[in-house]
Amino acid sequence: MSSFSLEGKIALITGASYGIGMAIAKGMAAAGATIVFNDIKQELVDKGLAAYEEAGIKAHGYVCDVTNEDAVNELVAKIEAEVGVIDILVNNAGIIKRIPMCEMTAAQFRQVIDVDLNAPFIVAKAVIPSMIKKGHGKIINICSMMSELGRETVSAYAAAKGGLKMLTRNICSEYGEYNIQCNGIGPGYIATPQTAPLREIQPDGSRHPFDQFIIAKTPAARWGEAEDLAGPAVFLASDASNFVNGHVLYVDGGILAYI
Ligand code: NDP
DSSP, X not given: OOXXXXXXXXXEEETOSSHHHHHHHHHHXXXXXXXXXXXXXXXXXXXXXXXXXXXXXXXXXXXXXXXXHHHHHHHHHHHHHHTOOOSEEEEOOOOOOOOOGGGSOHHHHHHHHIIIIIHHXXXXXXXXXXXXXXXXXXXXXXXXXXXXXXXXXXXXXXXXXXXXXXXXXXXXXXXXXXXXXXXXXXXXXXXXXXXXXXXXXOTTSOOOHHHHHHHHHOTTOSOBOGGGGHHHHHHHHSGGGTTOOSOXXXXXXXXXXXX
């Protein structure tokens, strides 16, 4: 069996009803993993289940708000009872609020930190004890270029994703001895609903200034596609990466090297 195979592995990908999470889940399913995902609303889970079925994947979908610790603990217990012990966790669920810092309320700031930083802590904490018992585990935190950079209007997101990079390193340091590898993936600018406002055609028919900026500054000269994240995620979930721990792999078409 190839060391990239995920045959026999159970992967939980949070917030994977569409977008990056779904593309990662499809890549992992193609490598042999059993796919489990959650989302915050039943309608999203139903939509996700239909899309997986259409792709020939038998996924297990659950409703769960990843910021709610009791709900996450219940979810993990349910998955262990109904599907099995989780081998791979992808902390993908996330939100962004594009608001200039001085116009942002503390409640809005906290909400972003809650979903993008506190929730990965809550979900990782819920799965690690069973991973220790099983003797192995892979945790992949979906970080961002904003784990490294600051930009106008994304103060909370950058704070959360920067924190997530350090949580990744800490999980590696604390649980590496139990054969648990925790790494991050830092997507560059990916064409998903989250970034759709940045690609809107302007009233005069021109491209959005940010869209023009991305094309000019990305050596690959394009936005990323959600599918660009699948291969790196399969690598970090597989035995091929067993000595890779505590890193963030930036999947950004080269933009971080250039700007
Ligand atoms: P989204 O961030 O829009 O999708 C993530 C999913 O998580 C959505 O279905 C969302 O539901 C769900 N979600 C939000 N809050 C919760 C919650 N509390 N509990 C459970 N599920 C929740 O899509 P993307 O695919 O764009 O992003 C995936 C990840 O990649 C995120 O962590 C994001 O920050 C990161 N990323 C994305 C980039 C991009 O360019 N798109 C760039 C860098 C990083 P709902 O639709 O209801 O909000």
